[in-house]
Amino acid sequence: xxxxxxxxxxxxxxxxxxxxxxxxxxxxxxxxxxxxxxxxxxxxxxxxxxxxxxxxxxxxxxxxxxxxxxxxxxxxxxxxxxxxxxxxxxxxxxxxxxxxxxxxxxxxxxxxxxxxxxxxxxxxxxxxxxxxxxxxxxxxxxxxxxxxxxxxx
Numbered sequence: 001x002x003x004x005x006x007x008x009x010x011x012x013x014x015x016x017x018x019x020x021x022x023x024x025x026x027x028x029x030x031x032x033x034x035x036x037x038x039x040x041x042x043x044x045x046x047x048x049x050x051x052x053x054x055x056x057x058x059x060x061x062x063x064x065x066x067x068x069x070x071x072x073x074x075x076x077x078x079x080x081x082x083x084x085x086x087x088x089x090x091x092x093x094x095x096x097x098x099x100x101x102x103x104x105x106x107x108x109x110x111x112x113x114x115x116x117x118x119x120x121x122x123x124x125x126x127x128x129x130x131x132x133x134x135x136x137x138x139x140x141x142x143x144x145x146x147x148x149x150x151x152x153x
Contacts, residue, residue, distance in 0.1 A: 001114055002115055002127055005112045006131075006137070007108050007110045008137070009106065009142075010106065011105065013101075014076075014077060014099050014100070014107040018072075020145055021099075023038060029144075036054055038051075039052065045070045046067055046079070047067060048066075049064065049066055051064045061087040063083065065082060067079050067080065076098060076100050076101065077099045080095065081097070088126055089126070091118050094115070096110075109141050111134045
């Protein structure tokens with residue numbers, strides 16, 4: 001099983017950042033390739049569904065995730081999406097999205113991903129692409145979440 005963690009510091013309160021975790025944010029953090037179309041977005045709470053259509057050179061691939069858990073405390077808000085229909089030979093997919101308070105007006109957005117294919121070599125081959133897709137989010141998290149939350153205050 002492969003796993004990785006990417007953390008992004010945000011200059012905004014945890015609750016303000018959480019309020020921005022919506023379909024609009026998902027569109028902003030999606031990389032230009034492969035192109036992603038959001039077919040369904042219920043939200044980020046337990047029981048919600050997210051369905052993406054990924055366009056790879058004209059081939060439309062479905063990625064469906066179910067939010068299996070969500071929780072909020074004074075220190076941390078998180079939700080977990082687990083893949084139901086996952087492409088690229090991925091057998092299992094679990095993505096823990098966390099917003100962790102680091103101070104009154106600061107927090108950390110953390111993406112912790114675990115996945116597994118049927119072949120360990122494929123786990124390694126997919127790692128750079130999947131890691132890169134998550135790393136791509138960092139500047140968008142910082143710009144969108146920090147900028148938007150500051151203007152809301």
